[in-house]
Amino acid sequence: xxxxEGLRERKKRETGxxxxxxxxxxxxxxxxxxxxxxxxxxxxxxxxxxxxxxxGTKEDLVTAPMMNHVGDVxxxxxxxxxxxxxVDAVRRQFLEMIEVRDPSIGLNDDPRSLQARQLIQNxxxxxxxxxxxxxxxxxxxxxxxxxxxxxxxxAAVAAAQLTGARNALINEHHRRILAGESAQGVADDAAERTxxxxxxVENGLGSYPGPKRAPQ
Amino acid sequence: xxxxEGLRERKKRETGxxxxxxxxxxxxxxxxxxxxxxxxxxxxxxxxxxxxxxxGTKEDLVTAPMMNHVGDVxxxxxxxxxxxxxVDAVRRQFLEMIEVRDPSIGLNDDPRSLQARQLIQNxxxxxxxxxxxxxxxxxxxxxxxxxxxxxxxxAAVAAAQLTGARNALINEHHRRILAGESAQGVADDAAERTxxxxxxVENGLGSYPGPKRAPQ
DNA sequence: GATGAAACATTGACTCAGTATATTTTCTGC
DNA sequence: GCAGAAAATATACTGAGTCAATGTTTCATC
Numbered sequence: 001x002x003x004x005e006g007l008r009e010r011k012k013r014e015t016g017x018x019x020x021x022x023x024x025x026x027x028x029x030x031x032x033x034x035x036x037x038x039x040x041x042x043x044x045x046x047x048x049x050x051x052x053x054x055x056g057t058k059e060d061l062v063t064a065p066m067m068n069h070v071g072d073v074x075x076x077x078x079x080x081x082x083x084x085x086x087v088d089a090v091r092r093q094f095l096e097m098i099e100v101r102d103p104s105i106g107l108n109d110d111p112r113s114l115q116a117r118q119l120i121q122n123x124x125x126x127x128x129x130x131x132x133x134x135x136x137x138x139x140x141x142x143x144x145x146x147x148x149x150x151x152x153x154x155a156a157v158a159a160a161q162l163t164g165a166r167n168a169l170i171n172e173h174h175r176r177i178l179a180g181e182s183a184q185g186v187a188d189d190a191a192e193r194t195x196x197x198x199x200x201v202e203n204g205l206g207s208y209p210g211p212k213r214a215p216q
Numbered sequence: 217x218x219x220x221e222g223l224r225e226r227k228k229r230e231t232g233x234x235x236x237x238x239x240x241x242x243x244x245x246x247x248x249x250x251x252x253x254x255x256x257x258x259x260x261x262x263x264x265x266x267x268x269x270x271x272g273t274k275e276d277l278v279t280a281p282m283m284n285h286v287g288d289v290x291x292x293x294x295x296x297x298x299x300x301x302x303v304d305a306v307r308r309q310f311l312e313m314i315e316v317r318d319p320s321i322g323l324n325d326d327p328r329s330l331q332a333r334q335l336i337q338n339x340x341x342x343x344x345x346x347x348x349x350x351x352x353x354x355x356x357x358x359x360x361x362x363x364x365x366x367x368x369x370x371a372a373v374a375a376a377q378l379t380g381a382r383n384a385l386i387n388e389h390h391r392r393i394l395a396g397e398s399a400q401g402v403a404d405d406a407a408e409r410t411x412x413x414x415x416x417v418e419n420g421l422g423s424y425p426g427p428k429r430a431p432q
Numbered sequence: 433g434a435t436g437a438a439a440c441a442t443t444g445a446c447t448c449a450g451t452a453t454a455t456t457t458t459c460t461g462c
Numbered sequence: 463g464c465a466g467a468a469a470a471t472a473t474a475c476t477g478a479g480t481c482a483a484t485g486t487t488t489c490a491t492c
Contacts, residue, residue: 085425161421265470273450
């Protein structure tokens with residue numbers, strides 16, 4: 001092994017980066033559906049096959065970053081302390097991520113991230129892809145909880161409750177940042193929101209939503 | 217309008233049925249990915265275009281029946297009595313569906329349904345499609361709850377909790393029936409399972425899953 | 433440095449899902 | 463029967479993703 005990283009690896013990262021940036025710019029300019037992979041390849045100065053080598057599908061060009069974090073929730077639960085509850089583990093990890101403004105929970109507003117989010121919101125097939133990431137995380141968590149010895153069916157319910165709260169929070173971040181708020185502003189009251197969301201999971205829905213306000 | 221149904225409508229239903237059955241048989245025989253739409257069309261004695269007229273996509277050939285029920289949960293909540301909680305509404309509807317052995321919650325074991333389920337379990341792209349149906353139902357429910365006046369973010373969490381419990385129950389039905397149990401057997405203790413699942417949503421996860429049993 | 437082997441990129445041809453258009457068949461109401 | 467509507471078809475196309483064969487780089491070893 002050579003020192004550092006190796007020229008090969010560096011070039012590979014650079015090519016991947018170039019393809020990704022090129023694609024995001026073209027998508028933003030003309031919309032996801034109106035850009036073909038062949039065009040992206042040409043603009044990034046590689047062959048079409050190379051694009052598929054780096055990103056398995058056209059959708060991955062936009063959603064790859066978020067797919068790298070599907071394992072985060074399950075990791076929080078797997079690595080929790082002996083006496084910690086599942087809710088505590090997921091909530092604690094999420095609060096820590098807020099502290100460090102983790103981009104994977106939506107707490108950043110750099111232009112490239114905004115591009116990607118806008119794109120996802122405006123493109124049905126990308127929204128589907130995002131919901132796939134959610135259900136994958138949920139499935140992994142359900143498996144882990146079931147493996148810890150509980151009823152697998154209740155484990156699946158628990159996984160839905162936990163990932164549901166987490167995803168709702170992330171979506172709220174995305175929504176507000178796309179509405180124009182600064183990442184700082186969204187992060188400021190994120191902890192408070194987090195407590196409310198997980199409290200609803202920890203203490204139950206009870207008679208939610210209380211007396212109906214708008215029957216229609 | 218002629219009496220009854222009209223020859224045109226009947227033929228249309230029959231053609232759709234024939235395409236659907238043909239597709240399911242071919243898929244079961246050789247796997248979803250190894251049957252082309254052109255083959256299905258030929259086997260059903262129609263043109264490829266006709267297949268896409270009846271079923272928008274190849275996936276719909278398998279998942280269309282389940283997509284007709286994405287609105288069920290949101291309907292339960294929308295049409296609930298004035299004082300009823302959301303949990304009560306969803307649980308009550310589900311218990312009623314158990315009573316009548318509703319196929320849409322997995323309580324049937326006729327061969328064609330088994331085929332479809334097996335196919336979905338064995339085909340990643342169809343699993344994705346199923347998870348899409350889930351997230352669609354969840355999104356609609358979140359919207360309704362938010363429209364009733366609560367905090368939209370908490371409404372999204374509540375929707376995840378409710379649909380999570382419901383989906384876990386349906387998956388359990390599917391799992392057991394695919395494992396060879398009779399629909400009757402699965403239905404027999406379905407009500408009890410339903411109570412446990414929704415209790416976990418109504419009363420909260422608390423310190424779930426209690427002391428860790430299998431740390432690894 | 434030179435060299436051989438693996439890894440990677442490229443090319444071009446291919447399959448198949450899905451769309452568009454124009455045409456023909458098939459049913460319905462009169 | 464016949465006019466008009468609705469559905470089915472043939473045909474041709476776009477674009478995603480795959481495959482096989484062939485270059486081209488990179489690196490490890492001599």
